Amino acid sequence: MANPRRSNPNKAASIYDVAQAARVSVFTVSAVVNKKSHVGKKLRERVEAAINELHYRPNLLARSLAKQRTNTIGMVVPDIANPFFPTVVRGAEDAAQKHGYNLLLCNSDDILEKEESALELLLSKRVDGILLTKTAQDFTPSMRRMIAEVNTPFVLLMRTYPKLTKDAVITDDYKGAYEAVCQLARAGHRRIGLMGGPLKVSNGKARWQGFRDALEVKGLAYDPELVMEGDYRIESGYRGGHSLLSRRPDGVYVANYLMTVGFLKAADEMGVRCPEDFGLVSFDDYPWLALFRPRLTTVELPKYQVGFEAVELLLEKIVAPRRQGVVRMLMPELRVRDSCGFRLHMEKSRSEGPVSGVNSES
Amino acid sequence: MANPRRSNPNKAASIYDVAQAARVSVFTVSAVVNKKSHVGKKLRERVEAAINELHYRPNLLARSLAKQRTNTIGMVVPDIANPFFPTVVRGAEDAAQKHGYNLLLCNSDDILEKEESALELLLSKRVDGILLTKTAQDFTPSMRRMIAEVNTPFVLLMRTYPKLTKDAVITDDYKGAYEAVCQLARAGHRRIGLMGGPLKVSNGKARWQGFRDALEVKGLAYDPELVMEGDYRIESGYRGGHSLLSRRPDGVYVANYLMTVGFLKAADEMGVRCPEDFGLVSFDDYPWLALFRPRLTTVELPKYQVGFEAVELLLEKIVAPRRQGVVRMLMPELRVRDSCGFRLHMEKSRSEGPVSGVNSES
DNA sequence: TTGTAGGCGTTATCAA
DNA sequence: TTGATAACGCCTACAA
Numbered sequence: 001m002a003n004p005r006r007s008n009p010n011k012a013a014s015i016y017d018v019a020q021a022a023r024v025s026v027f028t029v030s031a032v033v034n035k036k037s038h039v040g041k042k043l044r045e046r047v048e049a050a051i052n053e054l055h056y057r058p059n060l061l062a063r064s065l066a067k068q069r070t071n072t073i074g075m076v077v078p079d080i081a082n083p084f085f086p087t088v089v090r091g092a093e094d095a096a097q098k099h100g101y102n103l104l105l106c107n108s109d110d111i112l113e114k115e116e117s118a119l120e121l122l123l124s125k126r127v128d129g130i131l132l133t134k135t136a137q138d139f140t141p142s143m144r145r146m147i148a149e150v151n152t153p154f155v156l157l158m159r160t161y162p163k164l165t166k167d168a169v170i171t172d173d174y175k176g177a178y179e180a181v182c183q184l185a186r187a188g189h190r191r192i193g194l195m196g197g198p199l200k201v202s203n204g205k206a207r208w209q210g211f212r213d214a215l216e217v218k219g220l221a222y223d224p225e226l227v228m229e230g231d232y233r234i235e236s237g238y239r240g241g242h243s244l245l246s247r248r249p250d251g252v253y254v255a256n257y258l259m260t261v262g263f264l265k266a267a268d269e270m271g272v273r274c275p276e277d278f279g280l281v282s283f284d285d286y287p288w289l290a291l292f293r294p295r296l297t298t299v300e301l302p303k304y305q306v307g308f309e310a311v312e313l314l315l316e317k318i319v320a321p322r323r324q325g326v327v328r329m330l331m332p333e334l335r336v337r338d339s340c341g342f343r344l345h346m347e348k349s350r351s352e353g354p355v356s357g358v359n360s361e362s
Numbered sequence: 363m364a365n366p367r368r369s370n371p372n373k374a375a376s377i378y379d380v381a382q383a384a385r386v387s388v389f390t391v392s393a394v395v396n397k398k399s400h401v402g403k404k405l406r407e408r409v410e411a412a413i414n415e416l417h418y419r420p421n422l423l424a425r426s427l428a429k430q431r432t433n434t435i436g437m438v439v440p441d442i443a444n445p446f447f448p449t450v451v452r453g454a455e456d457a458a459q460k461h462g463y464n465l466l467l468c469n470s471d472d473i474l475e476k477e478e479s480a481l482e483l484l485l486s487k488r489v490d491g492i493l494l495t496k497t498a499q500d501f502t503p504s505m506r507r508m509i510a511e512v513n514t515p516f517v518l519l520m521r522t523y524p525k526l527t528k529d530a531v532i533t534d535d536y537k538g539a540y541e542a543v544c545q546l547a548r549a550g551h552r553r554i555g556l557m558g559g560p561l562k563v564s565n566g567k568a569r570w571q572g573f574r575d576a577l578e579v580k581g582l583a584y585d586p587e588l589v590m591e592g593d594y595r596i597e598s599g600y601r602g603g604h605s606l607l608s609r610r611p612d613g614v615y616v617a618n619y620l621m622t623v624g625f626l627k628a629a630d631e632m633g634v635r636c637p638e639d640f641g642l643v644s645f646d647d648y649p650w651l652a653l654f655r656p657r658l659t660t661v662e663l664p665k666y667q668v669g670f671e672a673v674e675l676l677l678e679k680i681v682a683p684r685r686q687g688v689v690r691m692l693m694p695e696l697r698v699r700d701s702c703g704f705r706l707h708m709e710k711s712r713s714e715g716p717v718s719g720v721n722s723e724s
Numbered sequence: 725t726t727g728t729a730g731g732c733g734t735t736a737t738c739a740a
Numbered sequence: 741t742t743g744a745t746a747a748c749g750c751c752t753a754c755a756a
Contacts, residue, residue, distance in 0.1 A: 010513070014749050025727045030751065040725065055511045060486045061432065062749035065423045065732050081452040083445055090443040093469060102483065105467050107455060121464065124422045149417045151372070234649055261650045268652075287596055288623045290630075293655035376733055387743045392735065402741065424733030427748050 013054035021050035033058055064126065072102050073314060074122030075131040077157075078110045082232075082258060084284060084303060085133075088157065091307025092131060099315055101128070110231070112137040119146065129153040129314040131307075134161045136200040136231075153317035155310050160202040166325025167317060169310040173203040176299040176332035177210025180253045180281040183297060183334060185218040188345040189251030189279050193226035195240045195263055196255045204229075207255045207283070230255075234262040241266025250278050251341070257284040260296065275341035285335060297340035300333045375416035383412035395420055426488065434464050435676060436484030437493040439519075440472045444594075444620060446646060446665060447495075450519065453669025454493060461677055463490070472593070474499040481508065491515040491676040493669075496523045498562040498593075515679035517672050522564040528687025529679060531672040535565040538661040538694035539572025542615045542643040545659060545696060547580040550707040551613025551641050555588035557602045557625055558617045566591075569617045569645070592617075596624040603628025612640050613703070619646040622658065637703035647697060659702035662695045 015033075019026045024043055031037040032047040039047070050056070064070040073096055077085045089105065096103050104127060106118035115135045122130055123146070132154055139147070139161075147154065147164065156168035184192050194211045197204030208227070215222050228244050230236030237259025244252065245267055254260040260282040267274055274280050274294055285300040309328055317323060336342055377395075381388045386405055393399040394409040401409070412418070426432040435458055439447045451467065458465050466489060468480035477497045484492055485508070494516055501509070501523075509516065509526065518530035546554050556573045559566030570589070577584050590606050592598030599621025606614065607629055616622045622644040629636055636642050636656055647662040671690055679685060698704055 012512070015751095016749080026750080027727060027752080028725090031726085034751090038725065043726080055508070057482070057486050059427075059488060059749050060483075061423050061427045061488055062732090063751075065421075065427055065734090066749080066751040068732070070423065079452070080442075080455070081448045083448070086443045086445070086448045090441070090469070093442070093467075102487075103467065105455075105465065107452065120419070124419050125464075126421060126423055145417070150374070261653060264653050288650075288654075291623060291626055291655070292650075292653045378733080388734085389736090389743060390741090393742085396735090400741065405742080421733050424748090425735075427750090428733080428735040430748070 012059070013056045014059070015056070017054055018047065018050045018056045021054060022046040068126075070126050070128055071100055072104055072125070072127045073129050073131060073311060074104045074106070074119075074125070074127035076106045076108050076115060076118045076122070077133050078135070079107050080105065083286065084257065084301075087303040088307035091304035091309075092311045093307075095308040095311035095315075099311075101311070101315070108133075108135055110135050112140065116140065116143050119143065123150055123152060127152065129155070129318050131155055131157055131310050131314060133157045134159045134164075134201075136198045139163065151321065153314060153321060155314040155317065157306060157310050158203060160327065165327065167313055167327070169306050169313060169328045169330065170203070171301045171306065171330045171332050173206040173332070174210040174213075176283065176301070176334075177207040177253065177255065178214045179210075179332075179334045180283070180299050181211050181214035182218065183281055183336060183340050183342070184251040184253060184279050185214070185220065186345075187251070187275075187279050187340045187342040189249075189341065190220060191223075191226070191249050192220060192251040192253065193223075193228070193244050193247070193249035194253055194255070195228050195230055195237060195244060195259055197230060197232050197259075199229055204232075204255070211253055230259050232256045232258060234258045237262030238266050242270065245270055245272050245278070252278055252280050254280060254282050257282060257286070257298075275339050279341035280339045282339070294339040295337040297337045297342065298335055300335055302330045302332070305330050374421070375418045376421070377418070379416055380409065380412045380418045383416060384408040430488075432488050432490055433462055434466055434487070434489045435491050435493060435673060436466045436468070436481075436487070436489035438468045438470050438477060438480045438484070439495050440497070440594075441469050442467065445648065446619065446663075449665040450669040453666035453671075454673045455669075457670040457673035457677075461673075463673070463677070470495075470497055472497050474502065478502065478505050481505065485512055485514060489514065491517070491680050493517055493519055493672050493676060495519045496521045496526075496563075498560045498566075501525065513683065515676060515683060517676040517679065519668060519672050520565060522689065527689065529675055529689070531668050531675060531690045531692065532565070533663045533668065533692045533694055535568040535694070536572040536575075538645065538663070538696075539569040539615065539617065540576045541572075541694075541696045542645070542661050543573050543576035544580065545643055545698060545702050545704070546613040546615060546641050547576070547582065548707075549613070549637075549641050549702045549704040551611075551703065552582060553585075553588070553611050554582060554613040554615065555585075555590070555606050555609070555611035556615050556617070557590050557592055557599060557606060557621055559592060559594050559621075561591055566594075566617070573615055592621050594618045594620060596620045596627075599624030600628050604632065607632055607634050607640070614640055614642050616642060616644050619644060619648070619660075637701050637705075641703035642701045644701070656701040657699035659699045659704065660697055662697055664692045664694070667692055 015026050015029050018029045028039055028043055029047050031039050032044055093103050108115040108118055112135050156165055158170055160168050196208050199205050212222055225247055226249050228240035230240050241263035254263050282296045282298040285298050289296050377388050377391050380391045390401055390405055391409050393401050394406055455465050470477040470480055474497050518527055520532055522530050558570050561567050574584055587609055588611050590602035592602050603625035616625050644658045644660040647660050651658050
């Protein structure tokens with residue numbers, strides 16, 4: 001039986017305390033708080049007075065326990081300090097907020113063990129659904145079992161995973177990479193290299209495939225010597241830059257922002273200039289890229305949208321668990337600036353007509 | 363009385379289900395799970411078997427309710443999409459993790475109403491402590507009451523707040539600004555302007571004061587015409603840039619990174635060159651600043667440390683609530699590069715001796 | 725419209 | 741060492 005006595009006065013008031021103070025039952029208090037069931041004006045006012053008097057604040061833990069719903073969404077990202085993710089998280093936050101949900105955030109650092117303990121934690125906290133940007137490594141058997149047993153909905157972000165992907169929100173990385181390389185080709189480059197992401201990650205693979213197919217369509221050679229596999233971090237872009245640039249490509253597609261940062265640092269150290277010595281197209285855009293020299297030609301990814309739509313999709317699944325899986329694919333957008341060497345190219349050969357399908361920034 | 367029957371088989375197993383399956387009491391299960399109280403080997407093994415069998419995962423909601431502790435820390439930041447905060451959050455995350463705590467994150471957008479509802483939410487979720495980067499606006503009476511009534515420990519981040527500050531982790535912004543302006547003076551600038559933060563925010567004030575005092579020490583005039591008050595966002599730096607640069611300062615201290623981004627965009631549009639036409643010192647450093655032209659002279663703030671130490675301080679308060687308040691102040695670090703015009707200056711006048719107190723980057 | 729009491733899944737206090 | 745059983749604070753049939 002629950003405690004009907006006024007509890008310790010220097011701790012938060014409970015619904016019982018309010019009920020007692022207002023001389024009503026806990027049901028009435030609950031009804032007032034949740035605006036359910038009509039409560040007579042007189043009692044309602046007494047309850048409201050007591051609530052103010054005692055500074056009553058419903059305990060969401062207890063409510064969640066009783067209702068079997070936490071109104072909380074768990075989110076696992078590789079690293080919130082990677083500038084890509086904050087905007088995704090913000091989009092998710094806003095969508096969650098809009099529907100009365102909150103976000104519980106975890107970092108995996110792209111390490112399987114951390115991913116596992118993060119998921120374990122979120123499930124223990126009984127979140128209503130989970131947003132996951134999968135690590136490069138495969139799930140362990142125990143993780144697979146965990147996900148199968150539990151009936152918490154999952155939505156994958158940015159990366160799909162064959163053994164789990166029913167629902168996901170991703171960007172069309174194949175197309176983005178394809179267009180990036182086409183742009184390099186249009187700018188007159190022939191010996192094009194790739195500073196790519198992990199091939200074990202779906203979007204690393206997709207970007208690589210887009211790169212490859214674009215070369216083929218443009219009648220250019222695919223040279224494995226000119227393909228580097230990185231891990232989306234600055235350091236790998238830096239090392240890859242040194243290796244790749246020593247092989248003298250005249251164009252490079254770098255598959256994410258942080259690697260571009262490392263890559264251009266390497267170029268700087270080697271005294272190789274962009275875009276004079278090689279053209280570059282990057283992935284992902286930020287307001288401050290306007291201050292980079294050269295200004296980067298890049299493929300913008302709708303980060304905020306990804307987070308926002310992922311939450312909306314997840315909430316649909318929470319409401320109607322047995323729906324067909326859906327993968328929502330958001331479109332990237334090529335933004336042509338200086339680093340691809342397009343302007344240089346135009347000066348050299350003015351004979352060609354205008355290029356279509358390109359959004360050139362003012 | 364709690365339910366001793368095996369509950370609905372397609373929902374998560376409870377401690378009762380485990381107890382029943384292992385033919386022991388819930389106490390025994392609890393003891394095994396928490397490694398408390400010695401449990402005989404035989405029973406322990408039976409319990410462990412049942413746990414595996416049923417995929418039992420303790421419900422942290424129920425545990426928190428019973429223990430009156432959530433092992434969760436609430437954190438309110440203005441905007442996670444502002445590149446300053448992700449690293450702070452990451453530092454907090456790591457510290458929390460280390461002590462078995464988790465982070466619940468909220469954005470206030472520097473809007474008082476959002477701050478209030480965020481705090482309200484965190485308290486309702488019964489977090490064990492709160493990390494707060496205060497909004498520029500004063501607390502409302504109701505917020506003040508809320509904080510006074512509740513006995514949840516608070517630690518302020520980056521910004522102090524006279525009416526609440528007992529415990530805080532901040533950076534020495536006064537000193538940072540002071541050194542920034544000294545550096546501009548050393549680089550030969552005489553007509554120095556300020557693109558500052560909100561004066562209602564403690565660090566906006568401190569940076570302004572540091573600016574002002576440095577001018578005085580250097581024997582330079584303080585001209586209100588050359589002082590702009592922004593809000594730490596790109597747009598305000600952009601607008602302030604247009605206004606300020608039209609008054610032809612030869613040096614500018616910009617009090618945060620995002621405003622620098624806007625400021626330099628304005629300079630670019632106006633055809634005013636940095637560092638040739640004006641020297642600039644910024645606040646805050648990022649790996650990718652290496653790609654900016656000019657390379658920014660800036661005052662680095664120990665973002666990660668701020669988050670990390672704030673959590674450690676908060677946890678101390680959670681353990682020993684009635685401690686004396688402590689404000690921990692972390693030191694900034696001047697990083698001299700090109701934008702302040704120092705190199706230009708050195709070329710002009712080689713007569714001066716070496717400058718001390720400056721960490722010049724390789 | 726309002727009240728009663730059982731259940732949500734743990735922990736913790738007393739006994740045995 | 742184990743087991744009953746009362747909290748923890750809220751929701752919600754079912755009754756009145």
